[in-house]
Amino acid sequence: MSRTHRALLGGLVAVLAGTAMTGAATAAPWTKQATVNPLTGSGDWNSFSAVTRPAGNDGWAGGYMINYPNPNRDQILLEHWNGASWKVQATPATTGPDSQIEGMASTAQNDVWAVGTTGDFPGGSTTQPFAMHWNGSSWALVPTPSFPNAALRAVTARSPSNAWAAGQNDSGGLLEHWNGSTWSTSTGAPGAGGLNGVAFVPHGTAWAVGTSSDPNTGAATTFAERLVNSHWVRTPTPSPLDTDSDDVNELNSVTALSPKDAWAVGTVGNEDTGVPYRSFILHWNGVKWHRVSAQSPDPGGDPLFAVLARSAHDVWAVGYGVEVGPKSRAIVQHWNGIRWTESAIHEGFLGSLAMNPANGRLWAAGYADTNTHVNTLLEAHP
Secondary structure, three states: OOOOOOHHHHHHHHOOOOOOOOOOOOOOOOEEOOOOOOOOOOOOEEEEEEEEEEEOOEEEEEEEEEOOOOOOOEEEEEEEEOOOOEEEOOOOOOOOOEEEEEEEEEEEOOEEEEEEEEEOOOOOOOEEEEEEEEOOOOEEEEOOOOOOOOEEEEEEEEEOOEEEEEEEEOOEEEEEEEOOOOEEEEOOOOOOOEEEEEEEOOOOOEEEEEEEEOOOOOOEEEEEEEEEOOEEEEOOOOOOOOOOOOOEEEEEEEEEEEOOEEEEEEEEEEHHHOEEEEEEEEEEOOOOEEEOOOOOOOOOOOOEEEEEEEEOOEEEEEEEEEOOOOOEEEEEEEEOOOOEEEEEEEEOEEEEEEEOOOOOOEEEEEEEEOOOOEEEEEEEEO
């Protein structure tokens, strides 16, 4: 998560208030993992925005760190898990004074991608996307098409010669494809205001999700597009709150088990009219997207930022719940094939999920406030 990405979160953090979560399911057995926090001064920030798991004894988590108050710039934070411990990794220099990783994906221990944004974030000047690749021994920047005020927010990989990255630029949604040698821009379906998530369908196509805008109400509405015969095609998605220009219906992440079984999660609400940002979950049945009821026991709101499906009866989503005081609690939503149930775990925010290909164990990554500074957060399940 970043200062340039998903302004919704900034608004939520600024108004963290309400009552503690009630009626939540018994906490799932998620456990904190010991990660590295290079900056520990007052006001410093260490945050994970993305996580990926190439193998059982190999993992990566990326985001950014801020040394406050000087230079107060977003600098890339990248950490590697070697099967026993986490260690900060050096990365190639990007072009802007601010840079952050926003998405990661991998197909093998020698095929790992990290994408994000570089530029002058506080100054609001032009930002540019970047992509970095790990070949098993070193990280290298890989050129990507550039656009004014562009960002890459998510990436998915099927093989060393097939990956997609999604984000936005001044024209709306941005899709870029890796063919094994170069990144190139792909024309997405019309109407995307920005794309937050992208995922391959096993043995099939791909999905990208984000937001659009209702031309009549001005509300932010949900957006989903699917790759069909090499062309991206928009599929209709529900937007239950669409009467006010400050209404928000947003999809942040997507996961797919088959061409007939996919999930997308996000949030719906309107801060200005006092409607809390609630968990928003959609399911694709091969024909259409429909909303699935989710627990939202926290009156202050509990938006979702990542989703991952292990089977038709085992789907996970993460985010955070608003409670009394300046802190939030990381939450998880779980689908057991019949219903979604929500649990609060530790204080903090979770915005990314990854699965161990060897045993199916989950990682969720984000950050947590320590009263004096912000630390990286990585939770493991089971």
